[in-house]
Amino acid sequence: xxxxxxxxxxxxxxxxxxxxxxxxxxxxxxxxxxxxxxxxxxxxxxxxxxxxxxxxxxxxxxxxxxxxxxxxxxxxxxxxxxxxxxxxxxxxxxxxxxxxxxxxxxxxxxxxxxxxxxxxxxxxxxxxxxxxxxxxxxxxxxxxxxxxxxxxxxxxxxxxxxxxxxxxxxxxxxxxxxxxxxxxxxxxxxxxxxxxxxxxxxxxxxxxxxxxxxxxxxxxxxxxxxxxxxxxxxxxxxxxxxxxxxxxxxxxxxxxxxxxxxxxxxxxxxxxxxxxxxxxxxxxxxxxxxxxxxxxxxxxxxxxxxxxxxxxxxxxxxxxxxxxxxxxxxxxxxxxxxxxxxxxxxxxxxxxxxxxxxxxxxxxxxxxxxxxxxxxxxxxxxxxxxxxxxxxxxx
Numbered sequence: 001x002x003x004x005x006x007x008x009x010x011x012x013x014x015x016x017x018x019x020x021x022x023x024x025x026x027x028x029x030x031x032x033x034x035x036x037x038x039x040x041x042x043x044x045x046x047x048x049x050x051x052x053x054x055x056x057x058x059x060x061x062x063x064x065x066x067x068x069x070x071x072x073x074x075x076x077x078x079x080x081x082x083x084x085x086x087x088x089x090x091x092x093x094x095x096x097x098x099x100x101x102x103x104x105x106x107x108x109x110x111x112x113x114x115x116x117x118x119x120x121x122x123x124x125x126x127x128x129x130x131x132x133x134x135x136x137x138x139x140x141x142x143x144x145x146x147x148x149x150x151x152x153x154x155x156x157x158x159x160x161x162x163x164x165x166x167x168x169x170x171x172x173x174x175x176x177x178x179x180x181x182x183x184x185x186x187x188x189x190x191x192x193x194x195x196x197x198x199x200x201x202x203x204x205x206x207x208x209x210x211x212x213x214x215x216x217x218x219x220x221x222x223x224x225x226x227x228x229x230x231x232x233x234x235x236x237x238x239x240x241x242x243x244x245x246x247x248x249x250x251x252x253x254x255x256x257x258x259x260x261x262x263x264x265x266x267x268x269x270x271x272x273x274x275x276x277x278x279x280x281x282x283x284x285x286x287x288x289x290x291x292x293x294x295x296x297x298x299x300x301x302x303x304x305x306x307x308x309x310x311x312x313x314x315x316x317x318x319x320x321x322x323x324x325x326x327x328x329x330x331x332x333x334x335x336x337x338x339x340x341x342x343x344x345x346x347x348x349x350x351x352x353x354x355x356x357x358x359x360x361x362x363x364x365x366x367x368x369x370x371x372x373x374x375x376x377x378x379x380x381x382x383x384x385x386x387x388x389x390x391x392x393x394x395x
Contacts, residue, residue, distance in 0.1 A: 020052060020171055028052070032178050036186035046076035049175070053155055053168055056135070061152040062183060094129045100154070103142040106176055108169045111138035131159075139164040141176055145184040153179065209313035212294070214305050215262055217242045221307075229313050235280035235287050236313065243311065245278055254278070257291045261309035264293035271295055272309075288314040319346040327392050331374055340367045344380060345387040 020028070028048050035042035042060055050058040055078075062072040075087070090098075099120075100111050111120050120126055130136075136159035143151045155172070157164070200223050203210055209226030211219055218241045222230070230238055235246050243258075245251035253276055261272040271293035277286040290312040328338045336359075343353035354364035368380070377383050 029178055032182050035182055036189055042074050050076040055155045055157050057156040059154045063150040094125055097125050100138055106143055108141045108172045110164050134158045137163050143180045147187050149187050151183050207318045211311045212307045213309050215308045229315050234282045235278040247279055261291050261293045285316045337367050337371050341371055345384050
């Protein structure tokens with residue numbers, strides 16, 4: 001139970017009852033809610049729980065309602081690290097024999113409460129797996145979020161430690177609603193991150209560079225296409241953590257549009273969506289740039305490191321990365337027809353494509369006639385437009 005006095009430092013297996021001060025409990029709750037943002041989710045919270053409950057292991061297992069998705073298992077161990085002894089063996093075999101499952105929802109129970117001491121101590125899981133590891137006592141709870149994520153919370157003690165007390169159960173019971181909310185946040189953040197990765201990958205495949213800037217114009221994030229374009233330093237480059245255009249007149253225009261986009265983000269000015277072209281010293285075709293305000297939500301906090309605008313950069317010289325397999329399946333092309341279609345989509349003339357592929361002009365013409373027949377077009381320009389506007393670029 002919670003105590004006003006500070007938690008005393010007891011030996012690992014002291015029989016004195018476990019207690020937490022309000023300060024300790026507040027710190028623990030902070031770690032629970034910080035857990036979804038850690039590299040190993042809840043590793044710090046589980047270690048605090050392990051220390052306070054004088055346990056040797058604490059485990060959190062999350063399982064998605066989608067049965068084909070792998071779950072998440074996080075551990076805190078007295079040996080340090082996040083992997084338990086025999087974890088692989090448990091996952092591969094003993095998991096199916098575990099009787100400490102299907103616990104009453106949102107209730108903290110011990111294994112002896114659930115099964116009875118005799119049944120538990122004679123079980124195959126205990127005799128063959130946990131007893132050799134020195135584990136005797138288990139405390140656990142099962143919770144489920146509103147999104148259907150199943151969460152198993154388990155705490156272990158050695159045979160020479162006391163069984164879990166009512167005070168131990170009370171502490172864990174007070175944690176459960178907070179843990180449920182934190183798991184729900186983790187689930188939602190995971191969905192958002194998955195969607196963000198999907199969208200970023202699609203933009204990469206479309207050969208569009210993307211740079212997100214904060215309210216000072218500093219770069220917060222770039223995608224791989226932008227990294228490649230900016231690394232060339234051909235017309236636009238990174239300077240002092242922001243973006244700079246090569247030629248002075250174009251740079252003044254770029255910086256003015258950038259300021260307008262940022263003002264649309266932090267003030268009452270309308271959101272900006274402006275486009276311009278950037279000349280390249282190399283003589284290659286100009287870069288196309290689109291600058292767009294990222295609107296704030298009504299409840300957004302006042303933080304200068306918020307995304308304020310996004311810069312999209314398109315290099316017309318860059319070749320398509322379209323998947324051969326996607327093109328072949330989409331239009332029912334043969335492998336040879338697929339190769340020719342992709343060369344044409346990258347801007348090569350028929351003769352240039354034939355030379356690039358090492359085939360004769362007559363062979364290339366025969367492939368092109370077959371391509372026309374399968375796509376229903378009669379002009380090379382129409383074919384290229386069809387390829388570039390299809391889902392090919394996303395494959």
